[in-house]
Amino acid sequence: MAPSTVDEGMTPIVTPEQPGAVELGTGVLPGATTPESWHREYGSVFARNVTVATLTPVLPDPADATGTAVIVAPGGGFRSLSMQNEGWDVARALADRGVAAFVVKYRLRQTAPELEDFATEIREMLSGPPPAHRKDPVGSFAGLDAQITDARAAFAWVRSHATQWGLDPARVGMVGFSAGAMLTLATALAGEDAEPAFIGSVYGPMSSFDVPPDAPPLFIALAADDPLFASSGFGLVESWHAAGRPVEFHYYERGGHGFGMYPKETTSTGWFEAFISWMTMHGLLARSAARE
Template sequence: MNRFSLFVTALAFALPTAVTAQGIPVEPIATPPQTGAIALGTGGVPGMPAESWFTLASRPTVRNVATATLLPVLPDKAKATGAAVIIAPGGGFLMESMEAEAMKPARWLADHGIAAFVLKYRLDATPASLDAFKQAALARFAAAAMAGAKGGAVIPAPAPALADAQAAVKLVRARAGEWGVDPRRVAYLGFSAGAIMGVDLVKTAAPGTTPDLFAAIYPSMAPTTVAAGAPPLFVAMANDDELFGKQGYGLPDSWRRAGRPVELHVYEHGGHGFGFDGKAGTTSTGWSTALLTWLGAHGWLTK
């Protein structure tokens, strides 16, 4: 695999996008308004450069996050079901795809009466310049691609990010009354790195932090330890996933072997990082419909 191909793999892991030989445009943008975002109070990241926003293939993305926040996206009260979903976007713990894997699914969930909460978690530091950042991403994702090709686990969740996920679950439950949420119906939806973090969240099982449902979208498929009280699991991925497609199905099989509920959707094509919309022209475009059906089966669509 040459240097360009490795970088393409990196970018594919970061965001849902069709990669071509022309590369992917990366452009700096101003920090968008994040009205209503709540600081989680989990601390900072020493030596972190200033938070930086950019578009990757025209999709808003953030890096160098030193302060974790949770942004509520609430449904109209007339259609609210009382259920909630915390959303953790992907990006290899170097960046976060804040539209395709966060705000878009949040608005969709709210349209279906489910309170959504977008988690912007702390990241590993990257160089301030975009050019240097590309090189850092190249190294990170090259290692991830190689590990995934060998069937191994890829990039465990850093401790600060995991602590942010734990704090997010606690906060939603603590303020459930304020947001019209049932504290016994708090799900977690993670994409890629966010899904890897969700596996660690469930496995760690710190008091008050285990979600009631867990949806993992193109996660690492490596097997894991599953506790007797693990929440029901939903997995969606593509068979041709560049990072995790050769790992087998160890993650959902771990749930099955532990006697816990699990649902697995494997799409023939879609690659890694097909995002909320799925990859055009493939059946991966139907994954969100499958997720909604699964949420409904567990009572997330009714009061």
């Protein structure tokens, strides 16, 4: 019997295979009572109620490997994770360019067990006032302890396997989407020993931040018609630039929110090639000595 499609186009699915996924050892989300579940929406695959963080490696052909690695953080408002469009598809595209990619399935805030009730929660969230993390990303870092811990563990795990896979520990970066972009910024600015070598924020918060003098190079992509973040100015760009740190900003006329790896008839689809060009400019796609 085929699963029934519920409101918002969400269809429950069985947990898909996640080849090579490893637990990050950060424990079970405190107070969690609802088990992890998965659904399909917008032609993509989503996870929610993630209580145990994992990392899924997507490795390049050894003949093409550059030694650079990227931790990929999908978005979903910290209530779900767009594992396909903003996770696996991004990782595969990076691996095709010789970059080792690692999709982090970080722990999430608990939502309703039933998909119909979750759809209602999302409708109410979108029709209500903006969530705190959207209005004040810096102030909400304190509420992301579990997620930042997961990101730190992901960096530690990748670096601990650097020799095994010919990775350069000094060339491990992170790219995130929406809430994953916020987690990427939080990891760079408050992640202590994570110390990403470079970061990418794709349709994430644009608020000003207190940027340290050793902040990593930052790539930003945003559409001007993004309903969540396009009306909050360009403080993120300005604060990175004011700190004297490298920043590149692509502001697309159209694309909306959540374009990720979806093929669209807008120039926002070019964000990935722009990201690859930016990485190339920084020497990140040149073969590292770690590969020799």
